[in-house]
Amino acid sequence: MATENSFADNGTTCREHSQRWLSCNNLKHVSCVGLYGLLMYVVLGLFGVFSDLDSQPDNWETYGSLVTVILLTLRCLVVTPLLFSVFNFLGIVGFNLFPPKPRLQRSPLLGPFFCFRVVTRGLFPQLVKENIERNLAVCSNVDLQNFLFEVVTDCPIHLPKTSRVREVVVPPEYQTRQGTLFKARALQYSLDPEVNILSDDDWIVHLDEETLLTEDAVVGIINFVAEGRHDFGQGVILYSKGRVVNWLTTLADSVRVGIDYGSLRFTLKALHKPFFSWKGSFIVANAAAEKAVSFDHGPEASIAEDCYFSVVAFQKGYSFGWVEGEMYEKSTFTLKDFVQQRRRWMRGIYLTAQSQQLPWRYKAGPLLMSVSAFFMPLTALNIPLGFLLPITIPLYLNVVCGFITATFAFLFILGTIKSFSSRRYGVVGCGVLAVGSLLSSFPILLFEITASILAFWMSYDIEFYIVKKELEKKKYMPSIV
Template sequence: MLSSRTKHILHCLLLLTVITVFEWCSGGVKLGDQINDLDPWERYGYVGCVVLYLLRLLAFLSLPQVMFNFIGLTIYNAFPDKVTLKGSPLLAPFLCIRIVTRGDYPQLVRDNVARNMAKCTDAGLENFIVEVVTDKSVGLSTHRRIREVIVPPLYRPKSGALFKARALQYCLEEGPNYLADTDWIVHLDEETLLTENSVRGILNFVLDGKHQFGQGLITYANEDVVNWVTTLADSFRVADDMGKLRLQFYMFHRPLFSMKGSYVVTQGWLTALAASGGVAGDLAIFNSRHHRSNTTRSIPATSSHSGDAGNK
């Protein structure tokens, strides 16, 4: 059985091999007789040559993200070992696992709520609740650790937030909100499934207390695939998570490029602050201008999506 370090070294070697072969086959790297002395200024003229060079320079716009992805995929272990708890779950602060949905797939929501609650219990988590925020009732069973919040159709937040941000804002209003500023919220989509490793990672993150904002890795196609095309398209986001996003959170503690809207862990006060971003918050609910230095970090654990984009 290969160790995680060996797997990561093989992964890096494969990545370098793929890049080298692609560069050679595409003509990016030319050796020996392949080198030619074509003068582009003479061949295409000054106007044509300038246009062609400008078009080629456009490729450099993605260079920062490409570099972050490459560095993140190589300097951080892509095959981490099983997460070990660094403290007792009994000492963990209160956790609210908040799932946001439109309520179009009630059976999916009910199944995933049951599975997520079971994973939390198996990981030893005691002080938690699973909360579903929905536009339409999904018929959740009555349980002391399950709460269903239905957003009124006529509700209009003062910030003018829409869609998912509107639902999250409703949870922060004086009536529906029951959380203290020191409580933690784990934001999930309706199709996101927790794993025992992700629960342990969240516990370690909140027990550590160094950061008030975290984001974890989400993997796809872990169960029955509904649509292979959308599944493969979603799988690209895993590499983005493991490269660019992990590097920006681990090294800079800031969302320099982007972040996901699911598997986001925040403290109550920070959530209330970020959700006040107004209409602009609909596209990025937690606006980067609200983040302070040294408050954001990647959570070293993985959650998964049930099925793929076909479930949405």
């Protein structure tokens, strides 16, 4: 239970403990950055940065003009995610990768009203009910008082009616002014004056059906709002807590955790803008700001409504910040769902990037992400061609390619380190999982390529694929470790 001592100075003993904890976390951070540097050195060596270029064969004489141009073009396409890699580098090096646990900066009894909003189709009612119960218990443990869980659903779930839970059913005939679809339609319905019960000073915390709160995340949200500097915020989501359903997709999602600590944290904490978009859950939003931005932007904004929303908020000049703490979700259970999930993200981000309603300067990040995803099948050819048809390329291009490769490899390692507890798996076990996440990147790349082909190279109807999120009741009892 949180008490006054939770947010007040507890004296010399607490300060000494914090100093020791901070020192330990700094040591972990320095060690991780050192590992990143070592990995960078090894990868640059594999890319031939330290080799004597003068002794290497001439491409034009070896392969002829046509093949050389093709090989050099494919190699140049690798640099498309360069800026994204730079932002990840800055987030990794510039901020502590092992921040101390957030401590309450003000009493949870004070402050604004929080609405934890879950939007669902209503296809997994038992999952929603169980997670609401778990999340209510977490809020109770932090002594949060001014809050409500609001479930916005297309199909009735029949949640127990309490003062802490509100179920909002979206009428089948409901249409927005711009014809917005899917999750964005439900989100907009919750903002309609006839439905909305929040004042402008209240705050909305967006969660997915499977999102589980932690006490650290709730504390981070309270502190973020109490700071009063930003209109929107977001934090880290982990995908490995509890029972792992699919090890391959879970290890693949470790890169998403690394990106949270890399580019997402840098853009929100240093730039205060969602340059490369953000996630659709663990969003902390001021109610007035969310209503002003709105989710009603038409069908093209309905596939990746989170990305489109962030660009509109960016354009309107709202400030974004970083929220300390972590929430938990599940990776996709099947590889089919993994491909369809990535396909939707790629297509939704592309629709945001090509939207005529958004100025180019605010959607540069989604545009770069779309270019990288579009050329992924071609850039992946560099892996086999590098062995079959090795070429000599300029030193600067080798350095860039090595930097990008090493950064993505480290994001897998970092995400694994942050996702899997050494207390549960042991130090050796975590090391094996880190290697496994790196190895998983190769088969996962094939599924990412499949998603790219489906999203860009084949016809795509406006649809919102729903991945399976609920196991059989006896199986779905994840422990939070």
